[in-house]
Amino acid sequence: MxxxxxxxxxxxxxxxxxxxxxxxxxxxxxxxxxxxxxxxxxxxxxxxxxxxxxxxxxxxxxxxxxxxxxxxxxxxxxxxxxxxxxxxxxxxxxxxxxxxxxxxxxxxxxxxxxxxxxxxxxxxxxxxxxxxxxxxxxxxxxxxxxxxxxxxxxxxxxxxxxxxxxxxxxxxxxxxxxxxxxxxxxxxxxxxxxxxxxxxxxxxxSLTDWEITEKLLAKRQKQLKEQKRIDYLVLDVDGVFTDGCVYYGKEGELIKKFDMRDGMGLEILRQNGVEVVVITSENSKLVEERMKKLQIKNLFLGVKDKFSLLKSFVLNKNTSFGNIAYVGDDVNDLTCICSVGWSFTPQNATVTLKNNADIILNQNSSEGAIRETCEWIMKYNKRYDI
The missing domain is CATH 3.90.550.10 (Spore Coat Polysaccharide Biosynthesis Protein SpsA; Chain A)
Structure with missing residues (x-):
């Protein structure tokens, strides 16, 4: 039928x-x-x-x-x-x-x-x-x-x-x-x-109903969490790779600040069997070029409903949310933060994200947050790689 x-x-x-x-x-x-x-x-x-x-x-x-x-x-x-x-x-x-x-x-x-x-x-x-x-x-x-x-x-x-x-x-x-x-x-x-x-x-x-429903949804997503070996690290761009700011050069060109140390951390993860995924709501040529430089093949630009796409990715890769670590900084990452095995936020993330993440990093975005995440994952995965 x-x-x-x-x-x-x-x-x-x-x-x-x-x-x-x-x-x-x-x-x-x-x-x-x-x-x-x-x-x-x-x-x-x-x-x-x-x-x-x-x-x-x-x-x-x-x-x-x-x-x-x-x-x-x-x-x-x-x-x-x-x-x-x-x-x-x-x-x-x-x-x-x-x-x-x-x-x-x-x-x-x-x-x-x-x-x-x-x-x-x-x-x-x-x-x-x-x-x-x-x-x-x-x-x-x-x-x-x-x-x-x-x-x-x-x-x-x-x-x-x-x-x-x-x-x-x-x-x-x-x-x-x-x-x-x-x-x-x-x-x-x-x-x-x-x-x-x-x-x-x-x-x-009513707005009161809305707040109650939102809290119940967050609770449900967290209760469904499983924490397994991390096989995928999913990253936002603005506020995670970058400091969340936009800079303009003398000619009016758009400039974003990235931390070079993040690239080495991501390369070490790849060498140890952790695949890197980037999902961003922005559709930026500059970001596309940076991810190409970092050899990130799983790049999804202009995504507003990140959770739907992530769920599709999980099914296509025959993996689970429990095998995923996620770093986000703002409300459009919130459902993913509440659902994956391990969730992280930079020190300078929004309060809402910090209140719902598993781990609040010591470093700010574009100042070592991704590298800190990579090092944490390497230590965590050792218990599964014995």
Missing amino acids: KQVALIPLRKGSKGIQGKNKKKMLGRPLFCWILTEAIFSELDQIFVFTDDEEILKFIEKEYTWTNKVHPLLRSAENANDTASTESAMKEFVEKINYDFDVLCLLQATSPFTTSNDINKVLNKLDENYDAALSVVKTHRFIWSNEGKAQNYDIFKRPRRQDFDGLLIENGAIYATTKKEFVQSNNRISGKIAVVEMPEESLTEID
């Missing part, structure tokens, strides 16, 4: 201005669900939005995969009163792609994983017409009239004896195309449910 996903995004947002594009742990919010969709069993993913900025971002950012497609959403189906079903209907009518299953994914559910998506999709292989994600709650539900809805007040059950209730978390819905065309509803027919963790029930309607 051909399985496609729809990620509907609206440009407007009442609760939090520009919510879908706002940085959650250093990444635009919608990137969380999009990344997991890419690495799921879905065949194609369509980001359906009226936001031109998001459409352009996707066109430039996800060239490393052929699964992602930006698609313009009409203003009529992107206003405050338009239903998600109306957007789904427009999408089905507009899309030039034959499919059997339509999966609706919500950007406001950043806890969704590719495994969650696959579980929902697999239900449609089990003779179900539709499936959705839910969370089990052991809360006691009451009506406005003061009546208990799911338990006997005279026989109050203990938590371990209470089956609880399943609540929609709004993260994932999947339906066959046939059922949707007949019902014009996200779920219909014979419906299955798939449980997700309780944290996925978190709503993002």
